[in-house]
Amino acid sequence: PPAIEREGDVTYANRWAALRTFAAALDAESFAVDAATAVVIDLDKTLLGARGRNDALIDRARLRALRMSVAELLGARFDAAQFEHIYRAVDTPRFHPLTADNQDYVGYLCVMVAGGVCTLSDLAALADSGGGGGLLRSVEELCAASGWPSREIGEFHASFARAAAAGDPTPFKGFRRREFAETAALMGRLPEDSGAERALREAIVLTGEVWQAAEGWRARGALLFGLSDKPDEAAFPTPADAARGLLPLHRIRTLIVGE
Numbered sequence: 326p327p328a329i330e331r332e333g334d335v336t337y338a339n340r341w342a343a344l345r346t347f348a349a350a351l352d353a354e355s356f357a358v359d360a361a362t363a364v365v366i367d368l369d370k371t372l373l374g375a376r377g378r379n380d381a382l383i384d385r386a387r388l389r390a391l392r393m394s395v396a397e398l399l400g401a402r403f404d405a406a407q408f409e410h411i412y413r414a415v416d417t418p419r420f421h422p423l424t425a426d427n428q429d430y431v432g433y434l435c436v437m438v439a440g441g442v443c444t445l446s447d448l449a450a451l452a453d454s455g456g457g458g459g460l461l462r463s464v465e466e467l468c469a470a471s472g473w474p475s476r477e478i479g480e481f482h483a484s485f486a487r488a489a490a491a492g493d494p495t496p497f498k499g500f501r502r503r504e505f506a507e508t509a510a511l512m513g514r515l516p517e518d519s520g521a522e523r524a525l526r527e528a529i530v531l532t533g534e535v536w537q538a539a540e541g542w543r544a545r546g547a548l549l550f551g552l553s554d555k556p557d558e559a560a561f562p563t564p565a566d567a568a569r570g571l572l573p574l575h576r577i578r579t580l581i582v583g584e
Contacts, residue, residue: 341375341534342584348538360546366539368553368575375532379582382511382529387559388412390503391432397499398436398477411438414445422452423460429497430460433485440478443467461486494556501558508559509571512579524580533583551575 329338329346336347351358358364370376374383391412396403415424415434424430437443442464451463464482473479488496495501511529524530543549553560555574562571 341378341532344534344538348541358542358545358547360548362542362545362547363550364539364542364547365550365552366535368551369555372532372535372539372551373574373579374529375535378532379525379530382527383508386507386511386529387428387504390507391428391435391500394497394500394503395432395435395439398481399440400475400477402440402475404439407439408435411435411445415448420448420452422455423448427494429485429495429500432497432500433482436478436481437464441474442478461489495558498558501556502563504559505562505574508574509562509577512574512577515580517580519580521582524582528580530579531581533581536581537583 327338327340327343329336329343331337336350338344338347366372370380370383374380392405392408395408396405412431412435414420415438416428416431418426420431420434423434434448438445438448447467451460461482465486468479473482485496488498508529511527513528515524515528519528539549553575560575561567561573
């Protein structure tokens, strides 16, 4: 059921429409939203692809990009059903000691298991031990005697390991660039008269309630910030793609849907 709760200065709600109630409460309490106010809004699954309403399409774009990237690396070894099984197993809290809930590492593990480097049981044991001496080193040890199953998998591991050692949080570059392309393809793709149900089913859209609240506060002079933890590779086109007219995600015009 719809609910709004307040703990001290923090308000919690489980409906996007509750933002209207929140904004009205600020006014009723004479909380001045003006040029001295900064409004910070999460982008992913808040302003864009609202959680509980439209977020499945963001996840769908990411998973499709990961599937394509793993398939490219494995070639004839790739099996879609096997990939789904491995992904669903690895993308869980049990494997967070290895992945830190980072989809780049989830994808890396999918390649290693589907490619025959290790098994889910190997990874589960390593995760249960807290990560052992390090995921990448453990994988290298598994291949020390038998070698890599293919040149592509070995080169992928080496590239991934170099990026990780350099502190890069997104070492699976091919996947993240595909994620950008797949996400961008779901934005701005429908005509404005598509209707809410079709828009929510087929496109990543802006959340009407968040948009309206932000526009109202901006009209009063507030400074708006939009924050995202999406890596640059998944949010911005490459220079070559930008030259062809592709825009970063936060610049793509898309539909607004709200209650």
